[in-house]
Amino acid sequence: MDVFLQKIKIIFTDASIRNRVLFVLGAIVLFRALASVPIPGVDLAVLEQFFQNNEFLGLLNIFSGGGLSNLSIIMLGVGPFITASIIMQLMTVMSPRLKALYSEEGETGRARFTQYSRLLTLPLAILQAFGFLSLLQNQGVIGGLDTFAFIINVIIVVAGSMLLMWVGELVTEYGIGNGVSIIIFAGIVAALPSTFSQLVFSFDQSQIPLYLGFVVATIAIVYAVVVMTQAERQVPITYAKQVRGGQTYGGTTSYLPLRLNQSGVIPIIFALSVILFPQMILNILATFNVQGVAGLSEKVLAFFNNQTLYALVYFVLVFLFTFFYTAVTFDPDAISKNLQRNGAFIPGTRPGGHTAEFLGKLITRLTLVGALFLGAVAVLPFAMQSVTGVSALAIGGTALLIAVSVVVDLVRRLDSQVSLRQY
Numbered sequence: 001m002d003v004f005l006q007k008i009k010i011i012f013t014d015a016s017i018r019n020r021v022l023f024v025l026g027a028i029v030l031f032r033a034l035a036s037v038p039i040p041g042v043d044l045a046v047l048e049q050f051f052q053n054n055e056f057l058g059l060l061n062i063f064s065g066g067g068l069s070n071l072s073i074i075m076l077g078v079g080p081f082i083t084a085s086i087i088m089q090l091m092t093v094m095s096p097r098l099k100a101l102y103s104e105e106g107e108t109g110r111a112r113f114t115q116y117s118r119l120l121t122l123p124l125a126i127l128q129a130f131g132f133l134s135l136l137q138n139q140g141v142i143g144g145l146d147t148f149a150f151i152i153n154v155i156i157v158v159a160g161s162m163l164l165m166w167v168g169e170l171v172t173e174y175g176i177g178n179g180v181s182i183i184i185f186a187g188i189v190a191a192l193p194s195t196f197s198q199l200v201f202s203f204d205q206s207q208i209p210l211y212l213g214f215v216v217a218t219i220a221i222v223y224a225v226v227v228m229t230q231a232e233r234q235v236p237i238t239y240a241k242q243v244r245g246g247q248t249y250g251g252t253t254s255y256l257p258l259r260l261n262q263s264g265v266i267p268i269i270f271a272l273s274v275i276l277f278p279q280m281i282l283n284i285l286a287t288f289n290v291q292g293v294a295g296l297s298e299k300v301l302a303f304f305n306n307q308t309l310y311a312l313v314y315f316v317l318v319f320l321f322t323f324f325y326t327a328v329t330f331d332p333d334a335i336s337k338n339l340q341r342n343g344a345f346i347p348g349t350r351p352g353g354h355t356a357e358f359l360g361k362l363i364t365r366l367t368l369v370g371a372l373f374l375g376a377v378a379v380l381p382f383a384m385q386s387v388t389g390v391s392a393l394a395i396g397g398t399a400l401l402i403a404v405s406v407v408v409d410l411v412r413r414l415d416s417q418v419s420l421r422q423y
Contacts, residue, residue: 017414017417017418020174020176023170023171023174024182027183031167034072034073036070037072038071039071039073039153042071046140073156074160076158078161079161079276081117081118088120101113125157125162126154130154133154180269181405182410185403185407189403221400221404222400225377228370229405231259231261233257235255235346235359236346236347237256237345238252238253238254238344239254239344259370262366263329267319267374268318270325271321271378272314307382315379322371332355332359333356336359378401381400381401
């Protein structure tokens with residue numbers, strides 16, 4: 001308890017950590033202020049009916065941080081930037097130049113890689129804004145707009161998305177944690193009061209077992225996510241003794257921490273983006289009566305309305321993205337070279353290629369366990385939905401999983417900042 005209080009004291013007394021925390025809080029306040037500013041011409045009654053029991057829009061609303069539910073100027077949220085990031089990450093597999101830029105050229109290379117993602121975000125935001133606003137106008141959610149007013153709305157929504165992307169990157173650089181994840185988390189938390197009030201006003205005594213079961217499942221999921229996120233394999237490392245100037249250095253033993261889930265919540269966000277983006281494009285194209293698109297859209301939507309197939313695709317995508325993101329961010333060869341350069345080695349394993357092979361096999365086994373767990377937890381809400389018949393559980397479960405993972409990651413990063421100040 002004393003250690004915990006001491007860390008809290010450091011957070012408030014250390015200027016650097018305090019400024020980072022305040023920057024994150026300020027960014028969240030700005031984000032929520034932008035999310036409350038609607039675009040012109042919204043019919044609230046039609047909007048509420050349009051969103052009612054629509055699971056697709058509910059999941060899309062997670063990525064907008066709650067900005068889509070009232071058609072705010074940031075209604076697209078960080079969705080275009082996430083889609084652009086996925087495309088760029090996939091391009092590293094096909095382009096050795098991009099892979100080298102991301103993983104071998106240090107901070108400068110990653111900065112250029114991020115810049116390419118930003119540039120790709122703009123056309124994606126324009127496409128999504130134009131199509132989504134056209135869909136809303138055809139559904140009567142937005143009143144009849146002339147061409148000039150429609151273009152102005154597109155510009156406003158695109159500008160809001162780009163602004164939110166910039167705010168997220170500022171949080172990553174000057175705050176604590178991943179800015180995009182924190183924005184999504186803030187939108188999830190902001191929706192909790194309204195969700196809780198709906199449960200209170202619609203309380204039915206006959207559903208008390210259902211509510212109790214949901215509470216127990218929520219606590220179990222939170223506990224499991226925290227434990228699995230914090231779990232790590234400690235690989236022992238020994239530093240060889242070196243004599244310099246008559247003094248002996250090294251000879252110490254340390255360890256290399258390999259987390260069971262190296263990628264955090266990123267695979268879930270990526271998987272949802274991949275699932276939602278084709279649905280959104282087909283929904284938009286169907287409103288323009290494009291020949292052949294309406295039939296294809298109906299088939300795709302019918303496929304995703306099948307909860308079993310939807311959950312299966314979701315599980316596979318989360319599983320694959322966990323391996324993919326770990327492979328992109330964790331390079332056994334680079335770690336092996338760094339260990340050898342610093343005179344360190346893993347006991348029982350030769351330096352160089354043997355160390356890289358050992359770390360590659362080890363991270364594959366760890367990622368397999370983490371990927372299976374992450375995929376199982378991701379589809380668990382859909383299983384609960386099929387049992388209870390409550391469609392909101394799928395959306396709420398996904399939001400819960402993202403929120404818990406973001407909080408765990410944020411606490412871990414904050415703890416590392418405090419530990420640096422203590423040492």
